[in-house]
Amino acid sequence: MNALQLVSTLLKIALVLGVVLGIGGALTWNDRRMSSMMQDRIGPNRAVFVLPPWLARTLFAAPAFLVAGALAAWAYLSPAPASVAASVRATERILITLELSVLVAWIGLAALTARATRSSPANGFERWLASTVRDPRNVFYAGLAAHVLLIPARYAIAGTPLSASLKPILFTAGPVLLAVVVAASALYAASLVPATGFRLRMAGLMHTAADGLKMIFKEDFVPKNGDRLLHSIAPMFGLFPPLVVLAVVPFGDVLCLAGGKVAGVVPSAGICTDPASSVTMQVLDLDIGILFIFAMSGAGVVGAALAGWASDNKFSLLGGLRAASQMVSYEVTLGLTLVGAFVVYNTLRLDDMVRWQGENAWGIFVQPVAFFLFFAAATAETKRIPFDLPEGESEIVGYFTEYSGMKFGMFFFAEYLEIVTSSALLVTLFLGGWQLPFLHRDGLTIAFGDTVLLHYGMTHLSVTLLQVATFFGKVVLVCLVQAVIRWTLPRFRYDQLMRLGWRTLLPLSIANIVVTAIAVLVVQSSPGAANVLELLGDLTQGVVAAAMIAAVVALVLWALKPVTRAQTVLSSSAELAQAQGGTRATPMQA
Amino acid sequence: MEPIDQEVDETTLELPSDPMQLLMGPSHPAMHGTVRIVLDLSGETVVRADVQIGYLHRGFEKMCERGTWSQCFPYVDRCNYASPMLNNVGFALAVEKLCGITVPERAQYYRVVMGELARMADHLVCTAAMCMELGAFTPFLWFTRAREMIFDILEEETGARITHSFARVGGMAQPPTDHFKPAIRAALPAVLASMEEGLSLVERNRIFIDRTADVAAISGQDAVSMGWTGPCLRSAGVPYDVRKAHPYLVYDRFDFDVPVGTRGDNYDRFMIRMEEIRQSARIIGQALDQMPDEGPVRIDDRRYVLPDKDEVYATIESTIQHFKIVMEGIPVPAGEAYGFTEAANGQLGFYLVSDGTGTPWRVRIRPPCFPIVSTLGRLITHRMIPDIIPTFGSLNMIGGECDH
Numbered sequence: 001m002n003a004l005q006l007v008s009t010l011l012k013i014a015l016v017l018g019v020v021l022g023i024g025g026a027l028t029w030n031d032r033r034m035s036s037m038m039q040d041r042i043g044p045n046r047a048v049f050v051l052p053p054w055l056a057r058t059l060f061a062a063p064a065f066l067v068a069g070a071l072a073a074w075a076y077l078s079p080a081p082a083s084v085a086a087s088v089r090a091t092e093r094i095l096i097t098l099e100l101s102v103l104v105a106w107i108g109l110a111a112l113t114a115r116a117t118r119s120s121p122a123n124g125f126e127r128w129l130a131s132t133v134r135d136p137r138n139v140f141y142a143g144l145a146a147h148v149l150l151i152p153a154r155y156a157i158a159g160t161p162l163s164a165s166l167k168p169i170l171f172t173a174g175p176v177l178l179a180v181v182v183a184a185s186a187l188y189a190a191s192l193v194p195a196t197g198f199r200l201r202m203a204g205l206m207h208t209a210a211d212g213l214k215m216i217f218k219e220d221f222v223p224k225n226g227d228r229l230l231h232s233i234a235p236m237f238g239l240f241p242p243l244v245v246l247a248v249v250p251f252g253d254v255l256c257l258a259g260g261k262v263a264g265v266v267p268s269a270g271i272c273t274d275p276a277s278s279v280t281m282q283v284l285d286l287d288i289g290i291l292f293i294f295a296m297s298g299a300g301v302v303g304a305a306l307a308g309w310a311s312d313n314k315f316s317l318l319g320g321l322r323a324a325s326q327m328v329s330y331e332v333t334l335g336l337t338l339v340g341a342f343v344v345y346n347t348l349r350l351d352d353m354v355r356w357q358g359e360n361a362w363g364i365f366v367q368p369v370a371f372f373l374f375f376a377a378a379t380a381e382t383k384r385i386p387f388d389l390p391e392g393e394s395e396i397v398g399y400f401t402e403y404s405g406m407k408f409g410m411f412f413f414a415e416y417l418e419i420v421t422s423s424a425l426l427v428t429l430f431l432g433g434w435q436l437p438f439l440h441r442d443g444l445t446i447a448f449g450d451t452v453l454l455h456y457g458m459t460h461l462s463v464t465l466l467q468v469a470t471f472f473g474k475v476v477l478v479c480l481v482q483a484v485i486r487w488t489l490p491r492f493r494y495d496q497l498m499r500l501g502w503r504t505l506l507p508l509s510i511a512n513i514v515v516t517a518i519a520v521l522v523v524q525s526s527p528g529a530a531n532v533l534e535l536l537g538d539l540t541q542g543v544v545a546a547a548m549i550a551a552v553v554a555l556v557l558w559a560l561k562p563v564t565r566a567q568t569v570l571s572s573s574a575e576l577a578q579a580q581g582g583t584r585a586t587p588m589q590a
Numbered sequence: 591m592e593p594i595d596q597e598v599d600e601t602t603l604e605l606p607s608d609p610m611q612l613l614m615g616p617s618h619p620a621m622h623g624t625v626r627i628v629l630d631l632s633g634e635t636v637v638r639a640d641v642q643i644g645y646l647h648r649g650f651e652k653m654c655e656r657g658t659w660s661q662c663f664p665y666v667d668r669c670n671y672a673s674p675m676l677n678n679v680g681f682a683l684a685v686e687k688l689c690g691i692t693v694p695e696r697a698q699y700y701r702v703v704m705g706e707l708a709r710m711a712d713h714l715v716c717t718a719a720m721c722m723e724l725g726a727f728t729p730f731l732w733f734t735r736a737r738e739m740i741f742d743i744l745e746e747e748t749g750a751r752i753t754h755s756f757a758r759v760g761g762m763a764q765p766p767t768d769h770f771k772p773a774i775r776a777a778l779p780a781v782l783a784s785m786e787e788g789l790s791l792v793e794r795n796r797i798f799i800d801r802t803a804d805v806a807a808i809s810g811q812d813a814v815s816m817g818w819t820g821p822c823l824r825s826a827g828v829p830y831d832v833r834k835a836h837p838y839l840v841y842d843r844f845d846f847d848v849p850v851g852t853r854g855d856n857y858d859r860f861m862i863r864m865e866e867i868r869q870s871a872r873i874i875g876q877a878l879d880q881m882p883d884e885g886p887v888r889i890d891d892r893r894y895v896l897p898d899k900d901e902v903y904a905t906i907e908s909t910i911q912h913f914k915i916v917m918e919g920i921p922v923p924a925g926e927a928y929g930f931t932e933a934a935n936g937q938l939g940f941y942l943v944s945d946g947t948g949t950p951w952r953v954r955i956r957p958p959c960f961p962i963v964s965t966l967g968r969l970i971t972h973r974m975i976p977d978i979i980p981t982f983g984s985l986n987m988i989g990g991e992c993d994h
Contacts, residue, residue, distance in 0.1 A: 034727060314612050318634065318975070385725045386797055394620045394723040395976050488791060490798045491725035493976040494634055 004257070008279045016246050016283060019472050023479055024416040025208040030483050032207065044207030049200040056198030057190040064186030068179035071097075075175035080168065088457045089263050090171050096462070097174030101181045106143040108185050110136045110560060117562070122192060136560045215409035223312045223402050230310035235403070235410035238303030241296045242417035248289045249424045250351040252281030252434050252468040253441060256460060266460045268440040281434070281468060282351060289350040290342075293425065294335055297381060300418070301327040304383070304390055304399045307411070311402035319399030322494060323383065323390035329501040330380040330387075336509040337373045340516035341366075341429060354433030358440070361537035362544065363430035369512045371430045373505055378422035379482065380501070383415060386489040389497060423478035431474055434467035437545040448542065449535040609637050612975075616645045620723050620979045624989030625963070627970075627978065634974045639967040646989035654953035658919030659685055659759060662953065666940075667753040669955065669991040673712035673934040675704045675744065677991075678757035683838060684929025684940035685759045688922055691889055697761045698839045699881035703774070704747065704756070706870040706877070711740045712934030712986075713821075713863040713870075714785065720860060720983030721792060724801055732788030736781045743773055759920055760895045761888030771878050778871050789864055802856035806969040806981040813854060817961030820936020822985060825862045826854030832932035844876045859984040894920045919948020935959050935986055957991035 029044055036043030051059070081087040109129075114136040116126040133139060157163045200206075222231050256266060258277035272278040286292055301324055308320015344366050345353045357363055364371045380387040391398040400411045427433060438446045443458035458466075492500065523529045609630040615621030624646045630638040650669060654662045666681045667674040679701045686693065693701075718733035741751050747767060748754040756763050792798040808818075813826040823830055831848040833841040849865035851858030888895045896915055897908040924946035930939040936958030943952035962985050970978050 037731060314610060388725065389976075392725075392976070394725070394979055397619065487727045489726060490721070490792065490795065490801055491976075492797055493801055493974060495974065496797075496800050 002276060004276070004279070009283065012281070012283045013247075016251070017243075019475075020243075020246060020417060020420050023420050023476060024413060026205065027416040027419060027479060027483060028208045028211065028413070029203075029205050032211070033204070034487055044204035045201070047201070047204045047207040047210065049206065050197045051200050052197055053193050053195055056193045056200070060190040060193070061186050064182050068183040068186075071175045071179035071182070075172050075179070080171055088265050089459050090167065092459055092462060094167065094170045094174045097178045098170070101174075101178045102143070102146070104178075104181050104185055106139065108188075109133075110139040110143075113139050114560065135562065137557060140556055140560055212409065215406045218405035220407060221402070221404040226312040226402065227310040230306050231402075232407070234303050234307035234310060235407045235414075236303070237306060238300065238414040239410045239417070240303075241300040242414055242421040245293050245296045245421045246424060247283040248286050248292050248350060249421075249428055250280070250282040250354060250433065251471040252464050253351075253355075255279040255281065255464050263459055263461060265442050265457050268442040268445070280351070281464070285351075286349075288348055290338065290348050294331070297334075297421070298327070298331050300381070300414075303411070303414070307403065308390075308399040311399075313402045315396045316399050316401045318396045319390045319392070319401070322392075322396075323399055326383075326387065326389060326497060326501075327381060329498060330377045330505075333373060333501060333505040333509050334377040334381060336506065336513065337370045337377060338429065340370045340509075340512045343513070343516050343520055350428055350433075354428060354435060357432045358435040359537075360534070361540040362432040362435070365537075365540045367430065367512070367516065369508065370516075371426075373509050373512065374430065375426060376505060377501075378426060379485065380497075382418040382422050382482075384419065384482065385486045386491045387497065388491055389494055392491060419479055419482050420475065423475045423482065426478055427471065427474040431478070432544075433474075434471040436466065436470050437541040437548070439463065439466065446542075448538045449531070607632070614978070620982060622987070622989065624993070625982075625987060627967075629975070631975070634976075636970050636973055636975065636978070639970050639978075641963060641967045643963060643989075644993050647993040650990075650994055651953050651955065654950050656949070658916075658948045659922055659950060660915070660920065662950065663755045663757060664753065666955075667755050669957065670712075670933065670935070670938075670988045671752060671990055672715045672986075672988060673708035674753055675708035675748075675756065676712070676931070676933045677938065678754060679705050679839075680929065680931040680933060680938045681940055682757040682759055683931060684927060684942055685922060687929045688925060688927040688942055688944055689759065689894065689920075690923075691760060691891065691894065693761045693889055694886050695840070696765075696882050696885040697887040699877050700762055700766055700887055701757070702839050702841065702844075702877045703874050703881070704744070704762075706874050707740050707744060707774075709934045710781065710867050710870045711737045711744075713867050714740075716934075716983070716986040717860055717863050718788075720856075720980055721788075721798075723979045723983050724798065726792055726795075726798065729788035729791045732784050732791075736784035736788070739777045739781050739784075743777060746773065758888065758895070759922075760891060761886070765887045771881075771883075774874060774878060778874060782868065782871055785864070785867055793861075799857060801976070802860060802980050802984070804853065805856045805977050806973065806984075807853050807855040808965070808969065809854060812965075816965045818936065818965070819961075820932070820934070820958050821862045821866060822854075822859055822962050823936065824849065825851035825858035827852055832930060832937055836930070838931060840877070840880075841873075843880065844873045846873050846876075856980045856984040921946070921948065922950075930956070933958055935988065935991075936962070938991075955991060955994060957988075957994065959985065959987050959992045960994075963987050963992055 033043045033045060081090055112126060113129045113133050116122075116130040117134065117136070121127040121130045157166075222228055254272055256272035256278050258272065258274065304323035304327075305320045308316045308318070308323065311317070341353070341363060342348065344363075345356045347353060347356070353363075357366075360366070383390050389395075391400075400408055403411060438444055441460070441463060443463065444454065444456040445452065446454040523533065609632050612629045612631055613626065614629055615626040616623050621627070624643075626642045626645070628640040628642065629636050650665050653665055662681060663678055666677040670677050682701075714733045714737040718730045718737070721727075721733070722730035744754065745751045747770060748756040748763070750756075808816075808826050810823075810826040810828045813823050814828060818826070819830065819832075827850050829848050829850045832838070833846075834848055846869045849862050849869065851862050892911050894915075896902075897911055901908040902912045903909075922944040924944055926941070926943045928939055928941045930937050932938075937956070938958055939956030941952075941954035941956065942950060945951040966982065966985060966987075969981055973981075
């Protein structure tokens with residue numbers, strides 16, 4: 001192992017752990033918030049730190065000025081390539097900096113307009129926003145229109161002398177513009193900090209951190225007749241598997257470092273194989289990747305079963321029994337479901353599976369039945385509603401009934417980590433992993449069959465960064481879907497769960513294997529099928545791309561929709577309070 | 591949906607096993623802190639269930655014998671903390687039966703509207719809790735939001751969200767507020783919309799139906815012989831509703847249906863409550879149309895009704911009257927009466943004995959959920975532990991009245 005590998009491995013571990021713990025924390029926050037609604041108590045979103053104004057201003061301004069300074073230094077110190085107009089790197093630098101500047105200004109203006117229209121405007125500029133722009137959606141439409149107009153304009157001047165003379169200027173001006181926009185936004189934000197102090201809320205995400213601290217300092221209770229050793233080991237068995245499973249999940253394509261390839265365009269086919277000069281976006285590169293995952297996630301049951309046994313509590317025992325039988329049953333389906341996928345992908349390596357999906361079509365289109373079966377089985381493995389029988393808090397309270405403090409916290413957090421793990425697996429196996437539609441190693445190529453509609457070259461580094469961001473973005477989305485399922489569906493009964501697992505999911509997964517094998521044989525033996533399939537695969541990429549754009553637009557419009565809060569019945573006490581000038585804002589005195 | 595290991599005969603096993611005894615409750619999330627079930631388990635199957643009530647016993651009947659008749663109202667409030675207005679009205683009607691008085695028409699409509707609002711709130715709480723204990727959290731939020739709108743109206747009218755103590759012998763404590771009718775007319779569609787939204791999440795949900803349908807079913811004959819009433823009895827197919835069978839107040843003037851089930855299982859009990867909410871909304875709509883806007887809500891009889899405060903401060907007669915009612919109680923004639931109404935859970939009866947003084951000699955409550963809970967053990971025997979949860983939820987045990 002050379003120095004590059006050592007450093008990159010440590011960095012990758014830090015990245016994966018950071019992202020996973022972050023998502024896990026956000027999921028904890030989500031559950032805390034929902035359960036606070038249920039119990040009619042104040043939720044985490046009310047947790048707040050009051051920062052003194054000088055500190056808040058510094059926190060806003062200092063990082064932004066550091067970024068802006070770095071951008072400015074980059075703009076002046078980096079040498080321009082010999083031919084700016086011909087260099088992909090230069091074009092990309094111009095494009096990214098300009099786009100980011102527009103994006104920061106765009107989001108900032110929309111947020112400011114929303115703020116100015118919802119509460120009282122702070123200054124003349126905000127009054128103008130509130131009176132003239134009126135709706136944050138107008139800002140969004142204007143930004144969209146600007147892009148729609150600018151892209152043809154860019155293609156119109158491409159290759160003309162105007163473009164050749166503009167590019168060297170923009171090569172320096174782009175980063176400077178971005179620096180100015182970032183600094184200006186930060187200054188504006190700092191100027192809005194009220195003199196009474198800034199209330200740092202972050203939607204209550206810090207509450208999760210406080211929860212963790214609280215757990216550590218709570219009493220560690222072990223039942224009198226419980227098995228002390230097993231009782232203490234069980235949470236470790238619970239937390240360990242979901243963490244190590246993530247080690248083999250690839251979150252990006254191989255990054256080639258040899259010969260300045262990072263800043264240039266690499267060919268779309270072929271990957272660099274020299275371990276000395278390439279970095280795999282995967283903590284542990286295993287040939288048997290998927291088998292390692294099965295082995296490890298199967299070990300997760302040991303923690304629950306041990307906890308149920310060692311607690312000396314009948315409720316815990318029932319929970320441990322349920323956990324053991326449920327996870328053993330669903331492990332079978334989980335494994336058999338993927339055999340069909342192995343037949344299609346023709347590999348056990350996770351990164352090769354993702355590459356196959358990028359070249360052909362995403363797994364959800366190739367193996368739709370397997371996708372749903374795997375989703376169901378994976379949800380069962382995470383022990384969440386509708387499969388949360390080992391916990392079943394209204395029935396048997398759960399296998400961790402006798403746990404307190406950080407031991408309980410470990411079980412609790414392991415559950416959220418399992419969500420992240422199963423989402424990551426789902427994304428890798430069926431949702432294209434790090435792949436974006438039409439994005440290849442050499443850039444964006446929109447092609448159906450042999451007809452190339454658009455090709456846009458991108459440097460190796462930006463393609464890789466985009467892939468990593470895509471992977472984690474997909475994981476967050478699937479986690480969100482799992483959270484929605486958890487809060488909507490009722491839970492199964494124990495025998496219904498077993499029936500579903502053994503009589504429905506298992507036969508379906510076996511049928512899936514047979515059908516897949518026959519289909520693969522048919523395709524391999526008919527000569528013309530490959531071309532048709534390739535076209536179909538490209539079509540699915542187009543469908544996914546269109547769906548993604550539509551989803552983003554819908555999401556933004558939904559988020560910017562003005563909120564109207566109509567109260568059906570306004571009580572007379574509320575009316576009275578309003579007439580008296582509202583309720584008192586000062587805290588109550590004891 | 592039989593439990594899978596039901597056919598296993600424990601005695602013929604190579605390793606015969608003793609049933610495991612499990613104490614479920616009263617500190618158990620689904621037992622509401624008010625009941626304990628001692629279970630003998632074979633695996634997860636309940637072999638024997640012993641339902642033990644009494645954790646909320648406060649001697650309500652004995653307490654009533656110590657104060658005046660009017661002082662019983664706060665006690666009956668606390669008997670059913672999910673729909674106290676119905677208990678208020680029921681007790682007031684029983685005492686009025688003993689006294690032989692009829693309240694003015696406006697008060698009768700007022701009682702009907704407030705009572706039906708309370709019935710809707712009660713059904714919403716019951717179904718919401720049932721969904722939540724099954725793990726479905728979103729319906730719980732929708733139902734609770736609907737109940738919150740009803741509570742806003744009740745709070746506006748009575749000043750209290752839950753324990754109103756608003757009925758009086760001879761009428762209601764206060765006349766309706768000015769925005770009584772507009773507020774209800776505005777809120778009812780929102781309440782129903784919120785309810786339907788929550789219902790749509792479970793009504794055709796495969797998991798929900800599997801968990802509730804054919805679970806803890808009871809035949810109409812068994813239900814009658816166990817003394818069941820209310821939604822639980824109607825879910826077994828017996829169309830008995832006190833409002834139809836023995837109309838009281840002005841219920842005979844409304845056009846409403848009595849929903850009945852066919853199987854008497856948890857799903858039927860759930861759906862019956864949903865349908866009754868819709869029927870209650872129908873009754874409220876008609877009652878609001880028919881209810882006079884002017885007129886007294888208390889009878890004009892100084893023996894039973896407290897005089898107005900400004901009269902108490904101004905005239906000696908009213909002061910004396912006030913003193914006598916507060917200190918001695920209202921003069922309920924000696925005798926006995928059984929008044930029964932349709933509360934949210936079923937027939938709520940009050941058997942009252944008066945010896946002619948201002949204090950009840952005996953107050954006996956016939957809570958609807960006492961006979962129903964007495965059947966719980968039979969319903970859950972030979973079923974699995976998870977079945978206890980929706981069964982207990984759909985029976986809607988209210989500790990306060992069940993434990994007297």
